[in-house]
Amino acid sequence: MTSITIPISEETIRSLKVGDAVSITGTLFTGRDAVHKFLHDGGKLPPGVSFQDGIIYHCGPVVIKDEQGRWKVTAAGPTTSIREEPYQGAIIGEFGLRGVIGKGGMGDKTLAACQEHGCVYFHAVGGAAQVLAESIKAVRNVYFLREFGSPEAIWELEIENFPAVVTMDAHGNSLHKEIFAASQAALAKHL
Amino acid sequence: MQNLHASLLELIRRTSAEIPDDVQKAILDSLEREKKGTIAESALKIIERNIDLAKQKSQPICQDTGSIIFYVDCPVGFDQITFEETARGAVREATKKGFLRQNSVDSLTGLNDGTNVGPGSPTVHFHQHRSAELNVRLILKGGGCENVGAQYSLPNEKLKADRDLKGCRKVILDAVLQAQGKGCGPGILGVCIGGDRATGYEFSKQQFLRMLEDRNPNLELDQLEQDILQTANELGIGPMGFGGKTTLLGVKICAANRLPASFFVSVSYMCWAYRRQGVSLKPDGVIARWLY
Structure with missing residues (x-):
């Protein structure tokens, strides 16, 4: 298990390989469909938000306000990443992301951007909303809550020992491509 | 209809937080089969821990609490309109309590009013049968x-x-x-x-x-x-x-x-987070037994 702390250096990211299990600590931002389309269309990040050397988490958490009026994340697993494929590569380049956390993997454009800019795709276990919410220690802020709604907003979260696996690295390797090709070949034998 | 409201709220809570026994057993069996030390095994271990945590904390197994689909087997002459109104009320309250995520978006405006109630949400399928029993099943199916x-x-x-x-x-x-x-x-x-x-x-x-x-x-x-x-x-x-x-x-x-x-x-x-439960209700709306 490799420990990763945000902000992440390019050197650290390029040292990671497909199959590496990691444990991530630091502050990250959630962002999914609405955020990706917005940024890709030329939208600006709110003041105080920077993705430079950071991680975006494809996640629409369940967040409720406790009795003291503080935000509390009660469920926070990853959402399917492939929907962001049209936008992700450009956003990695433009905003200096070092990591994307999601599930299901992404395509060739994102893989190429990871290689070019020094970024990796971390796969979290889909559906494991409680285990992953335990790694979220605090909600620091929320942006675009009214415009995009709670699941689609940018949540600034402090995470500690968040478990994930590198499934796309900065060297052009993708576990998802490998498994697809192998399973397609296996299926051909059964038809 | 106060009892029905409470029963449907409990049905939603339990469906969101507790995986049915038959599915949990299948997941545990698959964990036995996977090769030790693989990322497949570690993923299943996280899944296993997640199932336990969700139940223990009474919180959603998965943050995507999904499309809300009720299947109702009801006696002839059953008041479907009142049932549907009560179901919508239970969904609103379950969302406030965090059993359900604010998960329903207006497809034209993109706005999410945070209630989970709107055209097509929740969906209720009624099926009449020649029995006095009222059985309500619920599936929460993620995107x-x-x-x-x-x-x-x-x-x-x-x-x-x-x-x-x-x-x-x-x-x-x-x-x-x-x-x-x-x-x-x-x-x-x-x-x-x-x-x-x-x-x-x-x-x-x-x-x-x-x-x-x-x-x-x-x-x-x-x-x-x-x-x-x-x-x-x-x-x-x-x-x-x-x-x-x-x-x-x-x-x-x-x-x-x-x-x-x-x-x-x-x-x-x-998905593995197979959220499906059901209740048989007494005529006064109180839960008589669980169906899964």
């Missing part, structure tokens, strides 16, 4: 697995799938291949052979009401179910698409009549 559902029209030249069971087998396995880990596998397939575009998907989803370990009374469909399950688990897709032995936990197939011109095979995929 990740819904997005990998697929509907094929046979013949399909690209897949060399003709209008027969062999052709059905080919397209169902293609759906498994295309889904990879995107639907949060290991998954469960609900399939309908036949029907029209709407009923095909509808009946495929109803297959998720079956117990995982049951067997199809139709021998041909039973064989197809077992064959797809075994073959899918030899493809090496594995939990989350990480590679491994468990790609599917179950396959459930039904058949519906079709038009001579149409031959649809509709495949719905359910």
Whole structure:
């Protein structure tokens, strides 16, 4: 298990390989469909938000306000990443992301951007909303809550020992491509 | 209708936070089968821990609490309008309490009013029967697995799938291949052979009401179910698409009549976070027993 702390250096990211299990600590931002389309269309990040050397988490958490009026994340697993494929590569380049956390993997454009800019795709276990919410220690802020709604907003979260696996690295390797090709070949034998 | 409201709220809470026993057993069995020290095994261990945590904390197993689909078996003369109003009220309260995520978006404006109540949400399917029993089943189906559902029209030249069971087998396995880990596998397939575009998907989803370990009374469909399950688990897709032995936990197939011109095979995929529960209610709306 490799420990990763945000902000992440390019050197650290390029040292990671497909199959590496990691444990991530630091502050990250959630962002999914609405955020990706917005940024890709030329939208600006709110003041105080920077993705430079950071991680975006494809996640629409369940967040409720406790009795003291503080935000509390009660469920926070990853959402399917492939929907962001049209936008992700450009956003990695433009905003200096070092990591994307999601599930299901992404395509060739994102893989190429990871290689070019020094970024990796971390796969979290889909559906494991409680285990992953335990790694979220605090909600620091929320942006675009009214415009995009709670699941689609940018949540600034402090995470500690968040478990994930590198499934796309900065060297052009993708576990998802490998498994697809192998399973397609296996299926051909059964038809 | 205060009792009905409370019972439906409890049904929603339990469906969101507790995986049914038959599914939990299948997940634990698959954990035994995976090779030790693989990322497939560690994914299943996280899943196992997640199931325990959600139950213990009474919080959603998965943050995507999904489409809210009620299936109601009711006596003749049952007041469906009041039921639906009560169900909507229970959904609103369950959302406030965090059993459900604010998960329903106006498709035209993009606005999410945070209630989970709107056109098509929740969905209630009523079915009258000649019995005094009132049974309410609930499925919460997340978007990740819904997005990998697929509907094929046979013949399909690209897949060399003709209008027969062999052709059905080919397209169902293609759906498994295309889904990879995107639907949060290991998954469960609900399939309908036949029907029209709407009923095909509808009946495929109803297959998720079956117990995982049951067997199809139709021998041909039973064989197809077992064959797809075994073959899918030899493809090496594995939990989350990480590679491994468990790609599917179950396959459930039904058949519906079709038009001579149409031959649809509709495949719905359910993630491992298989949220399905049900209650039998007394006439006063109090829960008499749980159905799963």
